[in-house]
Amino acid sequence: MYRKVFKRILDLLLAFLALPFWxxxxxxxxxIIYLQDKGTIFYNAPRLGENGKVFKMYKFRSMKINALDIRNDDGSTFNAEDDPRLTKIGKFIRKTSLDETPQLLNIIKGDMSIIGPRPDLPEHKYLYEGNEKRKLEIKPGITGFNQAYYRNTIPWKERIKNDIYYIDHLSWWLDIKIFFKTARSVLKREDVFLNKNSKESNKNTGVET
Known part of the structure; x- marks a missing residue:
């Protein structure tokens, strides 16, 4: 009952309560974002949603216009504190996770949940192996099990395993623990960026993480 009904009700309640602050x-x-380089305020990122449906995930733009798309070896997006693609305000909103706050609109629209697996890029569906597509069984979240306990410290494939673990153990109590653990991590700014030694590959397409 919680997964099918109450989770959505709770998402909407919290989203509308947070909307005035957002x-x-x-x-x-x-x-501030606009004046940095006269670019757009938002970055609308195509992502995989529930049942593999592609939707536009809203973020405050943290990178310079036409920034390179840099990937790690596992196909996940690169994220580092000294990333030259970040604007000055972009580095701040990344550290504080304010860049993710426009996803309140995705929650209201029904694309996302407050808590769930972080959404992958559309092309990642071709990289899923075995039961990894199971992470698409529920709506993606602004935060989730990985963000609460690991953030950016583990590889993408390991994050998918944790996403499936979350789906198999989804409950009101687990969501509460993830919510407060995420709040603690954000306030302490723990593990916001990937390890500087992460390997990456470049593509000339303007994509943010």
Whole structure:
């Protein structure tokens, strides 16, 4: 019952409660993001949603216009504190996770949940092996098991295993623990960026993480 009904009700309740605070954040950040390089305020990222449906995930833009798409060896997007693609305000909103806050709109639209597997890029569906597509059984989340306990410290394939673990053990109590553990990690700014020694490959397409 929680998974099918109450989780969605709780998502909407919390999203609408947070919306006035997010509007205040938008009013403050929007002109700063724009004035950095006269670019767009938002980055609309195509992502895999529930049952493999592709949707636009909203983020505050943290990278320079037409930034390179840098990937790690496992196909996941590269993320580092000294990433030259980040704008000055972009580095700040990444550290504080404010870049993810526009996803409140995705929750209201029904694309995402507050807690669930972080959504993959559309092309990642061709890299799934075995039962890894199971991570698409539920709506992706703004945060999830990986973000709460590991953030960016483990490889993509290991994150998928944790996503499936979350789906198999989904409960109200687990969501509560993930919510508060995420809040603690964000406040302490733990493991926001990937290890600097991560290997990456470049592609000339403007994609943010």
């Amino acid at each position: 509007i205040l954040i938008l009013v403050i950040l929007a002109p």
